[in-house]
Amino acid sequence: xxxxxxxxxxxxxxxxxxxxxxxxxxxxxxxxxxxxxxxxxxxxxxxxxxxxxxxxxxxxxxxxxxxxxxxxxxxxxxxxxxxxxxxxxxxxxxxxxxxxxxxxxxxxxxxxxxxxxxxxxxxxxxxxxxxxxxxxxxxxxxxxxxxxxxxxxx
Amino acid sequence: xxxxxxxxxxxxxxxxxxxxxxxxxxxxxxxxxxxxxxxxxxxxxxxxxxxxxxxxxxxxxxxxxxxxxxxxxxxxxxxxxxxxxxxxxxxxxxxxxxxxxxxxxxxxxxxxxxxxxxxxxxxxxxxxxxxxxxxxxxxxxxxxxxxxxxxxxx
Amino acid sequence: xxxxxxxxxxxxxxxxxxxxxxxxxxxxxxxxxxxxxxxxxxxxxxxxxxxxxxxxxxxxxxxxxxxxxxxxxxxxxxxxxxxxxxxxxxxxxxxxxxxxxxxxxxxxxxxxxxxxxxxxxxxxxxxxxxxxxxxxxxxxxxxxxxxxxxxxxx
Numbered sequence: 001x002x003x004x005x006x007x008x009x010x011x012x013x014x015x016x017x018x019x020x021x022x023x024x025x026x027x028x029x030x031x032x033x034x035x036x037x038x039x040x041x042x043x044x045x046x047x048x049x050x051x052x053x054x055x056x057x058x059x060x061x062x063x064x065x066x067x068x069x070x071x072x073x074x075x076x077x078x079x080x081x082x083x084x085x086x087x088x089x090x091x092x093x094x095x096x097x098x099x100x101x102x103x104x105x106x107x108x109x110x111x112x113x114x115x116x117x118x119x120x121x122x123x124x125x126x127x128x129x130x131x132x133x134x135x136x137x138x139x140x141x142x143x144x145x146x147x148x149x150x151x152x153x154x
Numbered sequence: 155x156x157x158x159x160x161x162x163x164x165x166x167x168x169x170x171x172x173x174x175x176x177x178x179x180x181x182x183x184x185x186x187x188x189x190x191x192x193x194x195x196x197x198x199x200x201x202x203x204x205x206x207x208x209x210x211x212x213x214x215x216x217x218x219x220x221x222x223x224x225x226x227x228x229x230x231x232x233x234x235x236x237x238x239x240x241x242x243x244x245x246x247x248x249x250x251x252x253x254x255x256x257x258x259x260x261x262x263x264x265x266x267x268x269x270x271x272x273x274x275x276x277x278x279x280x281x282x283x284x285x286x287x288x289x290x291x292x293x294x295x296x297x298x299x300x301x302x303x304x305x306x307x308x
Numbered sequence: 309x310x311x312x313x314x315x316x317x318x319x320x321x322x323x324x325x326x327x328x329x330x331x332x333x334x335x336x337x338x339x340x341x342x343x344x345x346x347x348x349x350x351x352x353x354x355x356x357x358x359x360x361x362x363x364x365x366x367x368x369x370x371x372x373x374x375x376x377x378x379x380x381x382x383x384x385x386x387x388x389x390x391x392x393x394x395x396x397x398x399x400x401x402x403x404x405x406x407x408x409x410x411x412x413x414x415x416x417x418x419x420x421x422x423x424x425x426x427x428x429x430x431x432x433x434x435x436x437x438x439x440x441x442x443x444x445x446x447x448x449x450x451x452x453x454x455x456x457x458x459x460x461x462x
Contacts, residue, residue, distance in 0.1 A: 004319070004328040004341075009349045011158070020158040025179055025333055027349045027367065033158075041163045041181045042196050042214075042350050044367045044385070059181065059198040059216055060232075060350075062367055062385040062419065074245045077198070077216040078234045078368075080386045080419040086433045086449070089461040090416055091382045108244055111216065111234040112268040112285075114420040114437030125240045129268030129285035129299055131420075131437035131453075141240070145285075145299045145437055145453045153243040165312070174312040179333055187312075195317045195335045196350050196368075213335065213352045213370055214386075228399045231352070231370040232388045262398055265370065265388040266422040266439075279394045283422030283439035283453060295394070299439075299453045307397040 009044075017053060031063075034071065052105065065095065066117070069103040076111035076128065083117050110143075123153065163198075171207060185217075188225065206259065219249065223257040224276065230265035237271050264297075277307060317352075325361060339371075342379065360413065373403065374425070377411040384419035384436065391425050418451075431461065 009027035017035035022028070026039060030047025033039070037051055040059035045051070049063050052071035057063065060078040067081045083098035084091055092098065099117020103109075107120055110128030119135045126132055127143030127150070136142060140152045163181035171189035176182070180193060184201025187193070191205055194213035199205070203217050206225035211217065214232040221235045237252035238245055246252065253271025257263075261274055264282030273289045280286055281297030281304070290296060294306045317335035325343035330336070334347060338355025341347070345359050348367035353359070357371050360379035365371065368386040375389045391406035392399055400406065407425020411417075415428055418436030427443045434440055435451030435458070444450060448460045 002324050002326045002328070004322075004324055004330050007329065007331045009331055009333065014158075016156050016158050018156045020156070021161065022158050023161045023163055023181065025163065025349070027331065041179070041198060042368070044349060060196070060214060060234075060368060060386075064385075074240075076234075076236070077218075078214075078232060078386060078420075080368075080384075080436065082384070082419050082436045086382075086416045086418070089431060089433055089447070089449070090414060106244060108240045110240070110268075111236050112232075112266065112420070114418075116436060123243060125243055128234065128236045128270060139243070141243070168312075170310055170312050172310045174310070175315065176312050177315045177317060177335065179317065195333070195352060214350070214368060214388075228394075230388075230390070231372075232368075232386060260398060262394045264394070264422075265390050266386075266420065277397060279397055282388065282390045282424060293397070295397070 013047075023059075040077070058111070066098060067101040067103070070105035070107065070122065072106045073103060074108040076109055076113065078112045079109050079115070080113075081115050081117075085116065125153065167201075177213075194231070212265070220252060220271070221255040221257070224259035224261065226260045227257060228262040230263055230267065230282065232266045233263050233269070234267075235269050235271075239270065279307065321355075331367075348385070366419070374406060375409040375411070378413035378415065378430065380414045381411060382416040384417055384421065386420045387417050387423070388421075389423050389425075393424065433461065 012029040015032040022039040023041040027044040031049040034053035036054045038056040045063045046065045048065045050068045055073040057075045058077040101117045102119045104122030109126045114131045123139040125141040130147040131145040133146040166183040169186040176193040177195040181198040185203040188207035190208045192210040199217045200219045202219045204222045209227040211229045212231040255271045256273045258276030263280045268285045277293040279295040284301040285299040287300040320337040323340040330347040331349040335352040339357040342361035344362045346364040353371045354373045356373045358376045363381040365383045366385040409425045410427045412430030417434045422439045431447040433449040438455040439453040441454040
């Protein structure tokens with residue numbers, strides 16, 4: 001029987017700010033993590049991502065290529081970002097065609113939320129288990145599949 | 155470049171019953187696991203939680219602070235519990251303000267379900283992929299986002 | 309205090325094709341992985357499963373017993389398959405009663421999707437965060453909870 005190619009999760013080519021805390025095992029590569037960022041266990045963060053200072057990424061979350069997250073955000077547990085919308089019915093091999101997600105500052109994303117490649121304004125809250133399919137431009141709480149505004153925040 | 159603080163997942167300060175089985179890697183701390191509990195791989199269980207005898211917690215699940223799960227329950231794969239509702243638009247630093255989840259006995263929770271801090275009565279079934287936003291007081295099958303009753307159980 | 313039985317994730321009893329790539333940690337046992345399959349980190353694959361050549365299973369996904377996946381598929385991150393529907397209000401101990409999932413070729417399943425034990429035809433696309441509750445027999449894009457057809461593919 002053929003042998004598999006076994007690769008090992010870890011930290012590779014990560015630009016780190018001061019006082020970053022990371023709980024292993026994790027699989028993090030080619031990204032930038034700001035000062036005082038916290039990364040929980042069982043997290044994967046792909047290349048071409050930026051995570052701002054003091055943002056927390058909780059266990060089981062996945063941050064894909066071309067996601068930029070601001071400062072002081074809370075990314076819950078099991079949150080999944082996406083970039084490729086399979087518009088032509090299959091994964092698109094050209095990264096130039098993928099969407100870019102841009103998350104503002106002080107954004108809180110509940111556990112098990114799914115995010116299509118959208119823009120979310122600073123201060124917005126995404127409820128647990130939501131699926132965010134459109135840009136969010138108003139500071140409010142959003143929930144559901146697809147996520148809809150349920151309460152405006154002051 | 156600064157060095158990160160690397161922490162390692164593991165078992166810390168866990169009160170264990172007899173014959174508990176745990177598949178590593180896991181990140182489990184400050185909780186109580188009853189007799190014959192099974193914990194699958196890639197599971198995080200936070201402090202101030204109790205899991206009753208013979209309950210199974212499958213891979214990829216996350217059990218947050220202030221969750222109490224009864225006996226003989228089945229917690230599927232990728233199930234996420236929550237406690238903080240971000241009511242004021244951001245994570246609340248005071249744990250006294252967080253909700254408490256109380257799960258009865260013989261409860262079955264399907265994979266990828268998300269649970270807000272609710273009470274679920276004994277014998278209830280939560281379908282896979284559901285988001286439970288309200289207390290469940292009737293023994294029935296619930297599914298959807300938000301989860302609604304779809305069939306009463308005898 | 310009693311000692312727990314600690315088991316370790318790994319590869320056990322896996323039939324491997326040529327050039328399979330696996331990122332550890334993972335928990336994979338009793339299954340068949342075709343040529344050029346890729347398995348990301350934090351993945352669990354149970355026994356009695358088959359994954360066809362060139363299919364990619366991304367991080368955090370869980371493939372349960374009695375799932376057959378075709379060739380050239382893309383299984384996103386955090387995708388959860390299921391087999392037991394808890395029809396009688398609790399997990400069914402008899403595997404003969406569980407459903408079987410059959411996924412065709414060139415199927416793309418978005419991240420955080422949940423699949424009940426269904427058949428999905430070749431070329432179908434399942435949107436991120438969807439919950440697939442019924443068989444899919446038409447090549448199209450499906451999304452939502454429950455998943456519904458949103459666009460036919462050529």
